[in-house]
Amino acid sequence: MTSLQDAEAPAGEVVLEAEGLTKHFPVRRGLRDLFDRRSRAAVHAVDDVHLILRRGKVTALVGESGSGKSTVARLLAQLYPRTDGDIRLHGESTRVKGGRNFRRYAARVQMIFQDPFASLNPVHTIRYHLTRALKIHHNGGSNAAELEDALHNLMSRVSMTPPERYLDKFPHELSGGQRQRVAIARALGADPEALLADEPVSMLDVSIRLGVLNLLRDLKERLNLAILYITHDIASARYFADETMVMYAGRMVEGGDSETVTQSPAHPYTRLLIDSAPDPDRLHGELEPDTRDRGNGEPPSLINPPSGCRFHPRCPMAGPRCETELPVRLEIGDKPGHWAACWLYDAQGVGK
């Protein structure tokens, strides 16, 4: 496996781009709805998402469970067909359904799943898992020696050395952190340009999470990968990602440079999220009154999402305009590229 050509590509080059990405899952309530085309209910899982993945950069997608962040990853990996919008790989619009086209796409965009206990087949060895990835994507070389070389190369890339010690083991013989490393090695077997990591460390023990995150960062730098890091832990997004986007109820609410988004959050939801995160420095502290949740801490139903801004029923700053008009992306102006979808930053405000 050679990534010479990849390593020469300039950092910051756009690899994957999503524009207006939308996914609605139809809800069927009964047999009658099958024939009645008029009143099709749908879960509005993802609406109008814009996202750019660049070479050598990590983009974090932060949100609570049910905010649609995993759906975005699956849409980008083309595991789900999209309802609307566009996915562009190197500027070229792509829609693949399966077969050869899907494999060609998967060779460039790979996904890492949350649970390494479930994503590896328990009846096969590590060697089998990695060999399959290499062979399917034609990176296994032409003879046994080259394949062995490629396997060792993969294992050492994820710091599992010496490779002989792990290659012939079964997944159950490895610890959680080691299994996730194998899952990362398998994704690298395709020699991809973009990695979509869906909560790659949330199932791991606390003390080894950082080891895996640091490995991903190291790989990003050495292989010049574009990484989408999906997480519910905004502190780890600050630590690991260059750029952070916040999702709420299927929509993006804020985005920008990680440091800016976490240090001077603009959207009321981001503020709530950051204030709710455990903070050892605040001993028995109380929340600031202006970031209090007006609701009961629950996201809205996505079958009938709230009109206007989806956060308005819980937002402490909401005005009449928030209930009716969908907020657009507005520049905050403190740092270039920092935006929020909130009427607070519009000249007309939230209305009286």
Place this chain on the structure above:
Amino acid sequence: MNEPVLEIRNLNVDYGLGDQAVHAVRDVNLTLHRGEVLGLAGESGSGKSTLAYGLTRLLAPPGVITGGEVIYHPEKADPYDVLALSDNNLRKFRWAETAIVFQGAMNSLNPVHKISTQLNDVLQAHEPKMSAHSRNARCREMLKLVGISADRMDAYPHQLSGGMRQRVMIGMALILQPQVVIMDEPTTALDVVMQRQILGQLIELRERLGFSVIFITHDLSLLVEFSNRIAIMYGGRIVEEAPAAALYRDSLHPYSAGLLGSFPALRGPRRELSGIPGSPPDLKGMPSGCSFHPRCPKAFDPCSEHIPVLGRPDTTDGSTRTVACHLHPAQVPAGVSSPGER
């Protein structure tokens, strides 16, 4: 505050018998004081849940308690050993004196019964003389206390959200007004916003009702904020116990320091973090000496040979913190009652 409500002495729990036995909890000494929140932190496999099940005698086979005492101090009666209770007395002790909120509590509710039925059930079993009317009133009051409107009484669990189910579980645990509530990772399945709301409510309820909490979690940063004291477990043993603020500012055991350094901070300068190298120990093949020494950056000669004793490292400053590490040799071992205790 300094009066003990639950004292664990030299508790040992094994899984399996004889040579096959895995020692999941070893020589644990821990005291829960009245009205405090005691945090119990550790990674998976450190024995923190086993400890909780052991001290309430809820261990399912092959779990066996192989030694130790759990002394419970009721409010107006003589203390007794929970591990020596007869089945009948144990039934009275459970829930009424010590309640437990399980890991994944959201799934601990019976899906085919209404919330009201399940709450009523507890009262019926423990206070059979109560009238149906007052039972209902108590359920209503309990739900209100945890922030659920009484008209949700007749809902089935699937009609409630995860956070509401968690609240019902907390309400259910508190319904007999126990002295001790053990919470085993009660908020791990919830989002941060919900987690904060529920924990805030818990602290408020504790102030009002005056129960003590043993809070088990792997999220140390959460404990630092919410608990009074923290005990850290590794490989079945308690390696450090200290007031929350002291542990956060200046942890003595390298494992505690490593664990604290595993959480990226949201505020303050961004720094390079490394976590802890290696992986948690396998209870079937524990390292010799201190079980942390293969991963410890500060390990030196005695670490691989002798098991460090949990004890107070310094007798001069009068603090109550204890640590089990050769870097801070124990002057006063824990478990040997210090003056002031019985």
